[in-house]
Amino acid sequence: MDFLRLLFGLSEALASEDLAALKFLSLEHVSLRKQEAIREPQAFFLALQEQGLLAEDDLAFLKELLFRIHRIDLLSEHLGSSRQEMERELLVPGRAKVSPFRHLLFQLSENISRDELKSFKFLLRKELPKCKLDDETTMIDILIEMEKKGILGEDNLSTLKTNCEKLDKTLLKKIEEYELNSREEMIITEAHMGQTGFSEVEDRLWASQIAHDSPGTRKEFCQPGDVYKMNSQPRGICLILNNHNFERARTEVPKIKMLKDRNGTDADAEALRQVFTKLHFEVKEYKDLTAEEIRHTVKNYQMMDHMNKDCFVCCILSHGDKGIIFGTDGQEIPIQELTTSFTGLKCISLAGKPKVFFIQACQGDTFQRGITIETDSGELDSSVEADARFQLECIPDEADFLLGMATIKDYVSYRSPTRGTWYIQSLCQHLENSCPRGEDILSILTAVNHEVSRKYDRLNQGKQMPQPSFTLRKKLIFPI
Structure with missing residues (x-):
């Protein structure tokens, strides 16, 4: 009964845009087809339970979702956690269940302005049907439609990058950081698994970062503007x-x-x-x-x-x-x-x-x-x-x-x-x-x-x- 009361209290506190964000961040775990029938938070919680992602003694994914959508008030009041605790928890390898790709897209949806969203829809007028580009369509809706049409995916970011570059360079920078981190993680993971020799790792990491920039030499790569990534918590x-x-x-x-x-x-x-x-x-x-x-x-x-x-x-x-x-x-x-x-x-x-x-x-x-x-x-x-x-x-x-x-x-x-x-x-x-x-x-x-x-x-x-x-x-x- 305490568990049901907890879920009911959360469902009462979640707004419709919160539910949309929770569903979007869960797309790797709860299929789009199943999500289309979900209109209320309680139905969403039930779907998580059916997928084995939510239980009375396992609230980790629910905590992560609330943290990702910045509902720290609910995280603290209902689940007894905090921003600092979640930041530490998600640093543990394998603990995060929201994929970096999904989290990237959600961050883009949060950081795009109303005017930029209108322009983004205009840029997609040839790729998406007009009915999917009306005034009520959110950025999350657009991203889902792009995935459906096959013009957006973990290894298919070209259209997204092109449009973001035209609208806001900071959006493009987020995508490029994701790409660089993904390449480096893949290289290092391969080395851990023995698929790549240790002696090759540094050259491949260097090459991945050069590919991230405009074509040029190592001299170009080491311009004063280049800095080491330094945003992990802790560093x-x-x-x-x-x-x-x-x-x-x-x-x-x-x-x-x-x-x-x-x-x-x-x-x-x-x-x-x-x-x-x-x-x-x-x-x-x-x-x-x-x-x-x-x-x-x-x-x-x-x-x-x-x-x-x-x-x-x-x-x-x-x-x-x-x-x-x-x-x-x-x-x-x-x-x-x-x-x-x-x-x-x-x-x-x-x-x-x-x-x-x-x-x-x-x-x-x-x-x-x-x-x-x-x-x-x-x-x-x-x-x-x-x-x-x-x-x-x-x-x-x-x-x-x-x-x-x-x-x-x-x-x-x-x-x-x-x-x-x-x-x-x-x-x-x-x-x-x-x-x-x-x-x-x-x-x-x-x-x-x-x-x-x-x-x-x-x-x-x-x-x-x-x-x-x-x-x-x-x-x-x-x-x-």
Whole structure:
């Protein structure tokens, strides 16, 4: 009885245009022939039950439909859900039942104005009967008729694109984004299933995006106007590896004279957490990891499915030396080992997406140290200095990587025991100030370089110069 009361309450609250939208979004599940007899919401709910899409203990599809038609009031009042909950729920692979194609068409129907609809009908006067183009015909009605006539389908968008281009470029852009996402998902899915070799994925993704533009070369493709897609919720994972306590290294590794505790690093981790939360990332922090624990953590995120995310960010706060970082046990990890864990070969769900690494660690020996200013390099004896033989090319050759280093090779980076590091604090401040203005990450890192390079350790006459390197193909912007 409670279930029937729930459906009755919803049916009383739904307007006729709501019912039309619900029916349209369900066309892949409830046939058009069956829908033509539905005039009331209760009949629609019954049809969903008959298809196994609605039950007392299964309200997922009903929740999704109400979310898609923006009836958040009904979602909250009758089903105990919310916009935020549904956004998170629909990010889970395979959870959404409304097809991306159907959702695209519904979005177009919502965004077309009354005058544009009249013009759209005029443009279709040769394809559709006049009786289907009268003043009472809605955009949803038009789209259904286009599907019936075979001039609209998941792989047949040419007529729709041509007409939308004549009316409103923003409508055309929505269609093109759908096409690009569909191609990329198909390529990545094939790779997951073993139908495409991993080495082919990046070239095919690149080719799909070039085909999306006007004919030209890669040089044309990389014009300043091209930006990475960045609208998923969340944007992706921001992984923070924060090493503070190095007592174990001091007691267990004889060759290391001293790796001091990194006082102030928690201020950096908190600043990163705050700014990347504002940038719509899901922040995950791990503290005081040994080298092997860092490898294990990175492996877990390498194996994670990032298909519904647009980006991956990893921030490493630790002691370091040339091309390496230290675990809290004093053991070394080449930075390149960590970055290459996320290449298209090893993490296929991030292929074609930006992978961003910020490394707060020294890249050489400590030559200057003040009382209130410390460095992020351990004091190493000559034998360890001689062992700094790791590759200095820390970034993979593959596309779509950005590596932000706190300092250039051979030099130290500075950290206040109370306020955090020069580099991370400057980075977070510039991200917070510049992202709302739409500035791209390379412009932001240039400003960070300028600010940090002007800082000065008066006691030891110390300076610091950060160094970004990248293989990005497009502008990387974090919209708020």
